Amino acid sequence: MNAVRSLGPLALFALAYAAVAMVITNSYYQLMLTLVLVWAVFGLSWNVLSGYTGLISFGHAAFFGIGAYTTVLGQVYFNLSPWITIPIAVALGALAGLIVGFPTFRLRGHYFALAMLAYPLALLYVFEWLGYQELTLPMRRDAPFTYMQFEDPRINTLIALVMLVATVIATRFIERSRFGMALLAIKQNEAAAEAAGIDTLRWKLRAITVSAAIAAMAGGFYTVVLLVVTPPSVFGMLVSAQALTVAMFGGVGTVWGPVLGSVILIPISEILHAELGARIPGIQGVVFGLAIIAVILLAPEGIYWRVRDLLRKRSLAKSGAGMPSPLRGGPSLSEAEIRGGDGASGTAGVPSGPTPSPSPQGGGELRRGDDVILSVQGVSKSFGGLKAVQNVSFDVLRGEILGIIGPNGAGKTTLFNLLNGFLRPDAGRVLLDGTEMVGRKPHELCRAGVGRTFQVMRPFLRMSVADNVVVGAYVHAETDEEARRRADEAIATVGLTDVADRLGGELTTKQLRLMELARALAGRPRLLLLDETLAGLGHSEVGDVLAVIRKLARSGITIVIIEHTMGAMVQLVDRFVVLDHGMVLVEGVPKTVTKDRRVIEAYLGKKWSAHVDA
Numbered sequence: 001m002n003a004v005r006s007l008g009p010l011a012l013f014a015l016a017y018a019a020v021a022m023v024i025t026n027s028y029y030q031l032m033l034t035l036v037l038v039w040a041v042f043g044l045s046w047n048v049l050s051g052y053t054g055l056i057s058f059g060h061a062a063f064f065g066i067g068a069y070t071t072v073l074g075q076v077y078f079n080l081s082p083w084i085t086i087p088i089a090v091a092l093g094a095l096a097g098l099i100v101g102f103p104t105f106r107l108r109g110h111y112f113a114l115a116m117l118a119y120p121l122a123l124l125y126v127f128e129w130l131g132y133q134e135l136t137l138p139m140r141r142d143a144p145f146t147y148m149q150f151e152d153p154r155i156n157t158l159i160a161l162v163m164l165v166a167t168v169i170a171t172r173f174i175e176r177s178r179f180g181m182a183l184l185a186i187k188q189n190e191a192a193a194e195a196a197g198i199d200t201l202r203w204k205l206r207a208i209t210v211s212a213a214i215a216a217m218a219g220g221f222y223t224v225v226l227l228v229v230t231p232p233s234v235f236g237m238l239v240s241a242q243a244l245t246v247a248m249f250g251g252v253g254t255v256w257g258p259v260l261g262s263v264i265l266i267p268i269s270e271i272l273h274a275e276l277g278a279r280i281p282g283i284q285g286v287v288f289g290l291a292i293i294a295v296i297l298l299a300p301e302g303i304y305w306r307v308r309d310l311l312r313k314r315s316l317a318k319s320g321a322g323m324p325s326p327l328r329g330g331p332s333l334s335e336a337e338i339r340g341g342d343g344a345s346g347t348a349g350v351p352s353g354p355t356p357s358p359s360p361q362g363g364g365e366l367r368r369g370d371d372v373i374l375s376v377q378g379v380s381k382s383f384g385g386l387k388a389v390q391n392v393s394f395d396v397l398r399g400e401i402l403g404i405i406g407p408n409g410a411g412k413t414t415l416f417n418l419l420n421g422f423l424r425p426d427a428g429r430v431l432l433d434g435t436e437m438v439g440r441k442p443h444e445l446c447r448a449g450v451g452r453t454f455q456v457m458r459p460f461l462r463m464s465v466a467d468n469v470v471v472g473a474y475v476h477a478e479t480d481e482e483a484r485r486r487a488d489e490a491i492a493t494v495g496l497t498d499v500a501d502r503l504g505g506e507l508t509t510k511q512l513r514l515m516e517l518a519r520a521l522a523g524r525p526r527l528l529l530l531d532e533t534l535a536g537l538g539h540s541e542v543g544d545v546l547a548v549i550r551k552l553a554r555s556g557i558t559i560v561i562i563e564h565t566m567g568a569m570v571q572l573v574d575r576f577v578v579l580d581h582g583m584v585l586v587e588g589v590p591k592t593v594t595k596d597r598r599v600i601e602a603y604l605g606k607k608w609s610a611h612v613d614a
């Protein structure tokens with residue numbers, strides 16, 4: 001319903017554009033109107049991959065060129081109409097996307113961007129080598145409709161407008177569905193997305209397939225409009241840059257960004273090219289270069305987001321809700337804030353070091369033979385020569401809260417990464433309800449019932465609390481509605497209903513910690529791994545979060561929690577596993593563990609243990 005309602009502005013835009021196109025008779029300006037739409041469609045195609053996933057593609061010309069050459073070769077050799085070749089181009093583009101995506105998604109960041117650059121350049125040389133330096137569409141004025149060679153150029157503009165409207169609607173549906181949510185989650189934090197149950201490779205492949213198909217459609221129609229195709233004009237660097245620039249200038253990750261960018265930039269560059277092109281060859285490249293510099297300096301995510309952020313800031317200031325910190329323009333929480341302090345001092349106000357206060361939960365010794373949910377058996381992991389986790393074995397009983405403690409560098413986070421599939425152990429087994437988990441990916445483990453939060457918080461800062469949490473709910477939800485409902489329940493469980501509409505980046509550390517808990521909770525885990533969930537919290541905040549964790553445990557979720565400091569943990573856990581130098585030092589109930597000499601030594605040094613003995 002929302003998606004349909006949001007089509008109002010699109011309908012208005014299309015009507016206004018069509019009206020302008022109808023009154024312009026000059027064929028040069030008419031061509032410009034058509035090209036604005038073609039580049040907007042191309043920009044939207046780039047946006048589907050790079051705008052939503054954050055994987056910057058410098059190679060979209062590959063797909064555009066495939067579309068262009070399919071159209072021209074189809075007519076030159078087989079006398080095929082563009083009504084047939086453009087759909088073929090779409091299919092070939094999608095296939096090319098899949099072929100390119102599979103190997104290239106192994107690379108990250110700059111490496112991905114550079115690898116993408118290679119594809120259109122390779123195709124450029126291949127097509128030159130094949131002798132397709134310059135191909136012209138044969139004139140077929142006898143069948144103008146069949147060959148899209150209309151005498152009235154306004155019809156081209158209208159066809160391009162239909163393509164744009166179709167692309168905007170498709171993109172809109174992607175944006176608002178599980179598809180778009182998965183892509184945004186990947187963009188903001190791929191590891192957190194995997195841990196929330198998203199099969200990141202599969203969604204990225206879907207994104208590049210759709211993106212390449214749209215790019216090929218744009219390329220196919222571009223040929224119909226310009227009639228001539230050369231390898232540099234469709235596979236060239238400037239073509240890829242054009243997609244990237246209109247999207248970045250207008251706004252990435254939104255349907256309106258590429259449209260806005262194209263409407264502003266294409267006429268400027270075309271007019272400059274017409275007026276100055278003879279005297280200053282390459283003036284278009286200068287315009288796009290300047291546009292990129294301006295965007296980087298003034299509005300790193302494009303005009304659309306800049307304007308939206310300003311409006312949102314203003315409305316929040318008016319409503320007295322306080323100034324939001326990052327909004328869409330980027331996180332303003334510092335890394336230290338996100339991390340929640342340095343860990344050692346993380347649980348501010350809570351006494352650290354061995355505290356012999358009794359556990360309200362535990363007390364009795366472990367009852368052997370109880371139902372084991374997770375069995376860790378002889379697990380080891382080394383990084384080069386460093387043995388981060390060595391032959392670690394312990395069981396987690398169903399329904400208990402198990403605390404994993406140990407000094408800095410003891411191997412706690414590495415152990416969690418082994419348990420939820422981020423790392424593969426060099427040796428050992430991890431059994432969840434008797435089933436081997438080693439070798440499974442994080443999203444598969446999430447599906448199997450293992451939820452996880454992170455020491456360095458990994459919220460999706462630019463998504464609302466509700467959207468952050470719904471990402472975690474999709475893992476078992478069949479429909480968007482079901483996912484929303486589960487997310488709402490999880491948000492209510494952790495007590496964040498009042499701020500469900502706020503952006504992740506506008507929350508306090510405590511709210512962020514609770515939001516992460518809710519996201520993990522929304523996936524209905526059997527086992528929840530909490531990595532320093534109390535870090536960076538004040539005394540009363542620690543109490544609030546502990547209350548929520550206890551509530552989750554009472555609801556039947558088994559919890560394994562890492563903390564540095566024992567003060568807060570003795571109030572919470574049934575049992576401890578103490579790690580030191582990657583090995584299990586001691587295992588037992590809080591009462592005995594907090595008095596154990598080895599634990600005191602590991603935390604405070606030998607001097608203290610002698611003091612305790614005395």
Ligand SMILES: Nc1ncnc2c1ncn2[C@@H]1O[C@H](COP(=O)(O)OP(=O)(O)OP(=O)(O)O)[C@@H](O)[C@H]1O
Pocket residue numbers: 343383386388406407408409410411412413414415455564
């Ligand atoms: N990817 C990695 N590559 C190399 N060394 C690593 C890697 N991850 C962790 N280590 C090292 O392994 C050891 C254990 O680190 P880990 O983060 O698991 O400890 P921790 O107990 O969680 O520490 P902290 O409480 O400070 O977070 C440390 O010496 C760390 O430097």
